[in-house]
Amino acid sequence: MRSKVLHAPPDLDLFASDRRDIDASLSRRINADPENLERGLAQLVLTIIELLRQLMERQALRRIDGGTLSEEQIERLGSTFMELDRRMEELRTQFGLTEEDLNLRLGPLGNLL
Amino acid sequence: MIELYAVTDAPGPPLPGRAVARVLPSGRLAVVYAPAVDVEASADALWRHEELVEALMEQTDLLPFRYGTRCEDEDAAERQVEEREAELSAALERIRGAVELSVRVRLAEVPAAPRSGGDSAGDYVAAKARAAGFERAVSDGVHEPLRLLARTSRQRAADSPSEPLRAAYLVDRNRIEKFALEVARLQESRPDLRLLCTGPWPPYSFIDA
Numbered sequence: 001m002r003s004k005v006l007h008a009p010p011d012l013d014l015f016a017s018d019r020r021d022i023d024a025s026l027s028r029r030i031n032a033d034p035e036n037l038e039r040g041l042a043q044l045v046l047t048i049i050e051l052l053r054q055l056m057e058r059q060a061l062r063r064i065d066g067g068t069l070s071e072e073q074i075e076r077l078g079s080t081f082m083e084l085d086r087r088m089e090e091l092r093t094q095f096g097l098t099e100e101d102l103n104l105r106l107g108p109l110g111n112l113l
Numbered sequence: 114m115i116e117l118y119a120v121t122d123a124p125g126p127p128l129p130g131r132a133v134a135r136v137l138p139s140g141r142l143a144v145v146y147a148p149a150v151d152v153e154a155s156a157d158a159l160w161r162h163e164e165l166v167e168a169l170m171e172q173t174d175l176l177p178f179r180y181g182t183r184c185e186d187e188d189a190a191e192r193q194v195e196e197r198e199a200e201l202s203a204a205l206e207r208i209r210g211a212v213e214l215s216v217r218v219r220l221a222e223v224p225a226a227p228r229s230g231g232d233s234a235g236d237y238v239a240a241k242a243r244a245a246g247f248e249r250a251v252s253d254g255v256h257e258p259l260r261l262l263a264r265t266s267r268q269r270a271a272d273s274p275s276e277p278l279r280a281a282y283l284v285d286r287n288r289i290e291k292f293a294l295e296v297a298r299l300q301e302s303r304p305d306l307r308l309l310c311t312g313p314w315p316p317y318s319f320i321d322a
Contacts, residue, residue: 004312
């Protein structure tokens with residue numbers, strides 16, 4: 001096949017980190033594992049919580065950008081998000097999930113998170 | 114079972130020599146297909162599929178099927194194309210004379226992600242805001258000038274904070290070189306980023322645009 005690279009930086013390896021993803025996403029679609037049902041369910045629930053957490057965080061950042069919040073309010077929002085971030089990390093650890101596990105590949109739409 | 118590769122104008126393109134594929138004309142359109150072979154889905158099988166679609170793409174404009182799209186038999190394929198002829202013809206018109214180019218942008222150095230442990234709440238928010246602002250700056254500085262050279266574009270959700278832009282552009286075949294030169298120019302102006310431009314690809318991202 002002809003080279004498909006029209007422009008590449010010298011350190012192309014930077015982009016190679018997701019090469020394993022093709023195999024991974026193919027096998028993830030095909031090998032549903034009934035024995036791992038509980039973990040799979042936890043993964044799904046945590047994915048949805050993480051999506052909501054990130055949406056809330058983005059919304060808060062927009063409000064901060066808008067300049068309508070006081071220092072105190074920003075500080076309070078920041079503490080809340082830090083706390084949520086910490087709790088998510090704990091839950092992930094408990095179920096043996098990584099940050100990447102809480103992402104869904106949505107085909108042409110890209111990734112969920 | 115048959116495996117579908119692409120929809121083209123009737124009567125269909127000449128097929129590459131060794132290919133087992135066949136062409137099925139249907140009204141104004143044609144479907145390129147091959148008998149389905151049961152092999153395990155793998156990166157290799159996906160590339161074999163892609164190679165055929167790309168060989169066809171060099172000869173003609175086409176709407177590629179996603180890897181793994183199957184149909185009962187020729188009659189069923191023909192029925193489906195007949196039912197959607199207007200829609201498919203319109204989609205084919207939209208991509209006529211153009212191909213898909215992909216651009217990915219990564220940071221030369223990966224910044225430390227804001228963490229919940231240690232930093233103050235103010236620092237945490239500031240770091241998050243910086244990351245969001247940076248993403249917007251990349252979109253304005255890289256995506257915008259490229260978008261102007263394309264017929265249309267699709268921005269995809271970034272894979273990670275170190276990849277602020279991942280986009281597909283529908284580019285006229287005779288503008289591919291110009292587009293690649295623009296990517297090179299943008300790369301020179303942004304040493305903090307790494308730009309990768311690949312293609313030409315079948316217009317996977319634009320068949321329902």
